[in-house]
Amino acid sequence: MTTDPARPVRRLPRAERRAQILEAATRAFARAGYTATGLGDVAAEAGVTQVLLYRHFASKSDLYRAVLDRACTRLAEAVGTDHFDDTSLPTLLRAAAADPEGFRLLFRHAAKEPEFRDVIEGLRAGSTEVTRRHLAERVPGGPWQDWAARLVPVVTLEAVIAWLDAGQPDPDRAAERIRQVVHSVIEAASRPG
Amino acid sequence: MTTDPARPVRRLPRAERRAQILEAATRAFARAGYTATGLGDVAAEAGVTQVLLYRHFASKSDLYRAVLDRACTRLAEAVGTDHFDDTSLPTLLRAAAADPEGFRLLFRHAAKEPEFRDVIEGLRAGSTEVTRRHLAERVPGGPWQDWAARLVPVVTLEAVIAWLDAGQPDPDRAAERIRQVVHSVIEAASRPG
DNA sequence: ACCGTTGTTTAAGTCGAATTATACAAGATG
DNA sequence: CATCTTGTATAATTCGACTTAAACAACGGT
Numbered sequence: 001m002t003t004d005p006a007r008p009v010r011r012l013p014r015a016e017r018r019a020q021i022l023e024a025a026t027r028a029f030a031r032a033g034y035t036a037t038g039l040g041d042v043a044a045e046a047g048v049t050q051v052l053l054y055r056h057f058a059s060k061s062d063l064y065r066a067v068l069d070r071a072c073t074r075l076a077e078a079v080g081t082d083h084f085d086d087t088s089l090p091t092l093l094r095a096a097a098a099d100p101e102g103f104r105l106l107f108r109h110a111a112k113e114p115e116f117r118d119v120i121e122g123l124r125a126g127s128t129e130v131t132r133r134h135l136a137e138r139v140p141g142g143p144w145q146d147w148a149a150r151l152v153p154v155v156t157l158e159a160v161i162a163w164l165d166a167g168q169p170d171p172d173r174a175a176e177r178i179r180q181v182v183h184s185v186i187e188a189a190s191r192p193g
Numbered sequence: 194m195t196t197d198p199a200r201p202v203r204r205l206p207r208a209e210r211r212a213q214i215l216e217a218a219t220r221a222f223a224r225a226g227y228t229a230t231g232l233g234d235v236a237a238e239a240g241v242t243q244v245l246l247y248r249h250f251a252s253k254s255d256l257y258r259a260v261l262d263r264a265c266t267r268l269a270e271a272v273g274t275d276h277f278d279d280t281s282l283p284t285l286l287r288a289a290a291a292d293p294e295g296f297r298l299l300f301r302h303a304a305k306e307p308e309f310r311d312v313i314e315g316l317r318a319g320s321t322e323v324t325r326r327h328l329a330e331r332v333p334g335g336p337w338q339d340w341a342a343r344l345v346p347v348v349t350l351e352a353v354i355a356w357l358d359a360g361q362p363d364p365d366r367a368a369e370r371i372r373q374v375v376h377s378v379i380e381a382a383s384r385p386g
Numbered sequence: 387a388c389c390g391t392t393g394t395t396t397a398a399g400t401c402g403a404a405t406t407a408t409a410c411a412a413g414a415t416g
Numbered sequence: 417c418a419t420c421t422t423g424t425a426t427a428a429t430t431c432g433a434c435t436t437a438a439a440c441a442a443c444g445g446t
Contacts, residue, residue: 033226035228036307109305112226112229112301112302142362146360147352147355147359147367155374158344158347158348159348162343166339166340166343167339180381183377184376188373188374189370
């Protein structure tokens with residue numbers, strides 16, 4: 001029950017400590033989501049006292065928002081928000097590989113916490129809009145367009161996460177294969193009865 | 194701030210009340226998961242007092258387990274657990290349509306609550322096993338087999354959920370289209386570099 | 387009419403997690 | 417050295433949510 005005998009007490013300049021806490025909190029929250037993760041878990045993950053968290057963030061929900069903002073920002077900077085072309089999928093894979101925990105956090109957990117849905121709304125709306133534009137060319141309006149519009153982003157994200165879980169083999173090939181799967185969703189939705 | 198003036202107090206035989214609470218709890222928990230949903234939410238959804246919940250279930254976690262068991266049982270009875278053939282997809286769609294909230298609860302929320310992972314483990318293990326069997330015929334072992342094995346069940350479930358969200362159009366066509374998408378995942382994984 | 391069952395209402399007890407307060411230790415730096 | 421900053425340790429406080437207790441109301445069958 002003894003703590004490590006002589007821990008030198010890691011001191012960091014304020015900004016770096018803040019960044020380190022954000023990374024640790026991302027990992028911690030990515031495991032079980034907001035409500036199920038205590039500040040104790042976050043503090044332990046950061047190797048730091050609970051009290052110190054309050055020297056950097058006003059509250060648990062403040063900290064969580066900062067984590068989500070960081071993940072959003074990194075993703076947006078990498079992928080961009082306006083267009084969708086041949087480079088988008090490879091870029092998305094690179095971004096996911098650069099920040100796997102943030103990626104999982106955003107798309108597996110944050111989407112559900114009702115209190116923070118607004119943070120995700122931008123991403124979700126953007127991808128849905130882009131998807132609609134792509135679909136409109138080939139899929140007539142109606143329930144099957146709805147089906148495809150809902151499924152394409154989810155399938156893309158799940159394919160990326162599965163790729164992360166599988167060890168991130170061969171990014172270029174991954175992009176091409178995910179494209180094929182997405183294409184088959186559109187194909188399936190556009191095929192007449 | 195007055196409650197509805199003359200509520201007749203709905204009385205039900207014990208078994209029916211229990212069933213009704215289970216239905217209501219399924220809806221409530223399906224919205225935000227276990228930890229984020231309070232017994233107050235469940236009681237409100239059931240149109241019943243919080244205290245009454247304890248006359249039917251020993252605790253919140255007991256209630257949740259009962260909800261998960263019910264959803265699992267209904268699904269297993271409908272789909273079966275041992276084989277996978279041409280009838281599985283249509284059957285899965287029928288089962289999902291018969292219990293949409295239970296379906297969403299099992300596959301969107303319960304998979305993450307660490308305390309209840311064991312309930313899902315059977316389903317997850319079964320579907321993964323079946324998926325592996327299908328994949329082994331065409332996809333060589335390695336990271337891409339892993340990728341496909343992880344992706345196929347998720348894509349199937351997400352496709353079903355998207356179909357629920359889109360208004361459950363034309364179940365037979367839906368089964369055929371989901372089959373195409375799943376096939377394209379296997380195709381993508383098995384294609385050589 | 388009696389009594390068990392199904393409910394409600396209200397209040398109290400319990401418990402864990404968030405938050406705040408205080409005192410102390412030690413590196414950095416002018 | 418004096419002092420500011422970073423950090424710890426410990427404890428108190430708050431607060432919400434689960435849980436239990438107690439007393440009362442009405443329906444329904446025998």
